[in-house]
Amino acid sequence: MAVALAADFPADRLTFHGNNKSPGELLAALEAGVGRIVLDSYDEIDRLTDLARRLDVSPAVLLRVKAGVEAHTHEYIATAHEDQKFGLSLTAAAEAAGRIVADGVLRLNGLHSHIGSQIFDTGAFEVAARRVIGLHHSIQNDYDVELPQLCLGGGFGMAYTTQDDPRSPSELADALRKIIDHECAALGIEMPAISVEPGRAICGPSTFTLYRVGTVKPVDLDGGRIRSYVSVDGGMSDNLRTALYDASYSATLASRLSEAPPVLARVVGKHCESGDIVVKDEFLPSDVTAGDLIAVPGTGAYCRSMASNYNHVPRPPVIAVADGAARVIVRRETVADLLRLDVG
Structure with missing residues (x-):
């Protein structure tokens, strides 16, 4: 965040991540006007709510969800199965959404799901999307809120050797859009704005x-x-x-x-x-x-x-x-x- 701001990148286009953001880091994000803060735990929800109430601001947040998907990658960079440090389970995320809506301080804009890194196919994304869209639908119904955004994280693979065969950004984007469109149509809900975080795929080959x-x-x-x-x-x-x-x-x-x-x-x-x-x-x-x-x-x-x-x-x-x-x-x-x- 500090590097992006020093480079004059627009703060409202930043997404602030981390599984253990300190009060000082959250305060810096609020003061800078960061566009979205991805919340990773109940502790972080309480921490950010207290800071936002004190500053009289209502920051946009996403809840990071672990969808219980085993991505086909190294165990240290697979991030959506249950037994790891990132995010909230589907059940815990639903409860966290209720807490955020009831407090009325933070603006719950949607969900975030990142299943891992160095992934070359959309099969795992399809399973994760089905579960996350189901949660998205439940939260909207249960708490009478609109969730306009869905972030599918990153993890798109790049070629480190001649054995790697990554798909093009346009192919991935089209496949992910079709997956979300299909799941939303099945539930009869409007498709949220989809975002992704293709960091490695952009800077790795450079x-x-x-x-x-x-x-x-x-x-x-x-x-x-x-x-x-x-x-x-x-x-x-x-x-x-x-x-x-x-x-x-x-x-x-x-x-x-x-x-x-x-x-x-x-x-x-x-x-x-x-x-x-x-x-x-x-x-x-x-x-x-x-x-x-x-x-x-x-x-x-x-x-x-x-x-x-x-x-x-x-x-x-x-x-x-x-x-x-x-x-x-x-x-x-x-x-x-x-x-x-x-x-x-």
Whole structure:
């Protein structure tokens, strides 16, 4: 929220998320005039109601619902099943809606449902939509309110490797619209305005990470196979997803052309962890050597935002490239940056 406001993004177009928003964060959202606040718990409803009453404002809110859907993705990024921290069950959300309507302080604009990340088909969305639209209908009937909005969250997959085949935004939009239209028609209700949050699908493909090779180490595998361990000048400090989610990436030799035969390679980082892997399996030219540059595409979504200074490794810069020109938009960290917060 702070970054968006600093970039002069219109506050009324922001949706403010979080499963544990502090009173200070909620107050900042109210003072900025954020367009929608997604409420995640009873505690948060009470917290925001108290702040809004004190400021004499009536912010628009959505209730985050977990629809009990098992998305076909890694368990750490599946967010709609019951046994996880996000959102309210269908029953709890109905009760929360009643509390919001009875208090009359917050404006309940609709429901929010996010089933997970890196999803390539609409099957799980269809199941979730059926349940959420059913709840939407019940709340409107039970409490005599209109819910003009429905947010289906994000999670639309992007291509990290050649094995990934994401659908186009227009195909996804058309499929989701048809799903909601069908469910609303079956219940005889007006279709709410649908919104989605396709963050990864937008920013993920925009960026790649460029590493410099430091060492190359062939390792004998079972059956006489060889794997080449290609160590680069980064790793889990700039891309935690492989270690955290068992995520797959691709890689390519970027600094020169090579006609050397391919070899099975694993691109690894410089950190003191066996799980410090950037790309688990990739075929790279067998003559890759120290000093070469390796490019890993699809790193625009969660690499920089999840980056750390593990092992006191400074984070790399971010370079914008367009029309043959390059400029630094986030400078490289230095050792002085790492030490600047020490006060002892």
